[in-house]
Amino acid sequence: MTLWQSYRASLPAQADWLVVALAASLPWSTSLTAIFAVLWLIAVLPTLAPEDFRQAYLRPAGVTILALVGMAALGMLWADVSWPERFDGLESYLRLLCIPLLMAQFGRSDHARHVMIGFAVSSTALLAVSWLSFFGLPLPTAFRAGGVPVKDYIAQSAMLTVTLLFFVRLGVDVWANGRRRLAPALAVLAVLCLVNIFYIATSRTALVVTTLLLILFGFRQFGWRGAAAMVVTFAVLIAAAWPTADFLRQRVTGFFQEVQSFTPEGRATPAGERLEFWRKSVGFMTEAPVLGHGTGSIRAQFKKAAEGQTGMAATVAANPHNQLFAVGIQIGLAGVAILIAMWLSHLALFGAPSIAGWMGLAIVLQNIAGSMFNSHLFDFTHGWLYVIGIGVAGGACLREAMTQTPP
Numbered sequence: 001m002t003l004w005q006s007y008r009a010s011l012p013a014q015a016d017w018l019v020v021a022l023a024a025s026l027p028w029s030t031s032l033t034a035i036f037a038v039l040w041l042i043a044v045l046p047t048l049a050p051e052d053f054r055q056a057y058l059r060p061a062g063v064t065i066l067a068l069v070g071m072a073a074l075g076m077l078w079a080d081v082s083w084p085e086r087f088d089g090l091e092s093y094l095r096l097l098c099i100p101l102l103m104a105q106f107g108r109s110d111h112a113r114h115v116m117i118g119f120a121v122s123s124t125a126l127l128a129v130s131w132l133s134f135f136g137l138p139l140p141t142a143f144r145a146g147g148v149p150v151k152d153y154i155a156q157s158a159m160l161t162v163t164l165l166f167f168v169r170l171g172v173d174v175w176a177n178g179r180r181r182l183a184p185a186l187a188v189l190a191v192l193c194l195v196n197i198f199y200i201a202t203s204r205t206a207l208v209v210t211t212l213l214l215i216l217f218g219f220r221q222f223g224w225r226g227a228a229a230m231v232v233t234f235a236v237l238i239a240a241a242w243p244t245a246d247f248l249r250q251r252v253t254g255f256f257q258e259v260q261s262f263t264p265e266g267r268a269t270p271a272g273e274r275l276e277f278w279r280k281s282v283g284f285m286t287e288a289p290v291l292g293h294g295t296g297s298i299r300a301q302f303k304k305a306a307e308g309q310t311g312m313a314a315t316v317a318a319n320p321h322n323q324l325f326a327v328g329i330q331i332g333l334a335g336v337a338i339l340i341a342m343w344l345s346h347l348a349l350f351g352a353p354s355i356a357g358w359m360g361l362a363i364v365l366q367n368i369a370g371s372m373f374n375s376h377l378f379d380f381t382h383g384w385l386y387v388i389g390i391g392v393a394g395g396a397c398l399r400e401a402m403t404q405t406p407p
Contacts, residue, residue, distance in 0.1 A: 079294020089296025102391020147200035157206035292332035323371030360393030
């Protein structure tokens with residue numbers, strides 16, 4: 001075997017471990033994630049034959065991505081903004097093209113579990129540093145104090161929500177397999193993730209999404225009794241945390257006060273700004289309902305609407321804090337329909353009862369629910385979380401389906 005042949009033979013394994021590194025870097029660093037993403041593409045593309053590309057992009061989960069990205073590319077033609085702004089808008093969609101590649105890769109690889117474990121271990125390290133930071137214990141100067149050592153509390157809560165769901169499902173599996181010592185440790189880690197969301201990384205979106213997904217998990221595993229048990233458990237934990245979790249109380253009670261006091265000309269609040277962004281977004285979409293204002297046009301539309309305004313109405317935003325509006329403003333109801341079709345095609349991948357099926361389902365639902373309050377697909381960390389999660393779990397589910405199909 002020549003040196004080149006030996007190198008080519010090693011590429012599939014290299015590509016798999018680069019995805020492990022990519023997933024492990026996500027809770028910590030945008031720069032490392034971008035570097036590992038490029039290295040992964042360099043490693044994986046030579047391993048895929050033309051037939052692999054055809055199958056990856058022509059199944060429903062890939063076709064809908066091609067349609068959405070293609071629509072965004074066409075939307076550049078009618079956008080009334082500069083070409084750099086148009087390309088910047090298109091860039092938000094491009095990472096979705098990696099999902100079919102990951103499905104093709106992990107449809108024939110047995111390393112999907114290693115990716116999940118790598119992400120969980122990395123998120124557990126983030127959890128530990130978060131608690132040390134929260135209690136003011138000495139840490140390297142690269143980390144911030146206050147419990148959110150890197151990135152922001154919204155990203156941290158998203159990472160810990162996915163990790164929590166992985167620990168819960170893995171704990172149930174190892175308990176059923178008789179590994180009774182490991183299951184309690186996983187339960188403790190899951191609770192620490194949840195308490196961190198309550199006390200430190202208190203995203204209101206994460207609170208809603210985590211509640212719904214835990215109830216879904218209980219129903220999926222144990223039926224209505226399991227769902228009811230999750231409701232009771234979550235209610236007990238909230239009640240226990242409420243007297244001492246100042247940030248949790250502030251985030252929950254503050255939401256209702258912010259909504260009640262909202263006026264477009266008033267003082268900026270998180271909930272008020274969302275209401276104002278949504279109000280304006282409806283108007284933008286009404287002006288160009290079918291094809292939108294063009295790719296990259298969000299900021300320009302908000303800038304035009306802010307002229308002569310005061311208070312929150314004068315805010316110039318590049319993010320309407322809703323994925324449907326973020327797509328609809330640019331490429332209209334046609335784009336929104338394709339986005340919904342993409343979500344549905346991805347949901348259809350995850351009917352399997354395996355851990356890959358559960359994690360894929362959880363990440364799609366997390367994205368759908370979170371995208372009602374944020375443009376998560378266009379955010380770097382949340383976008384890559386979706387790409388890696390759906391690509392790896394989707395490929396694993398496709399592989400499981402093929403191995404279970406009789407010859």
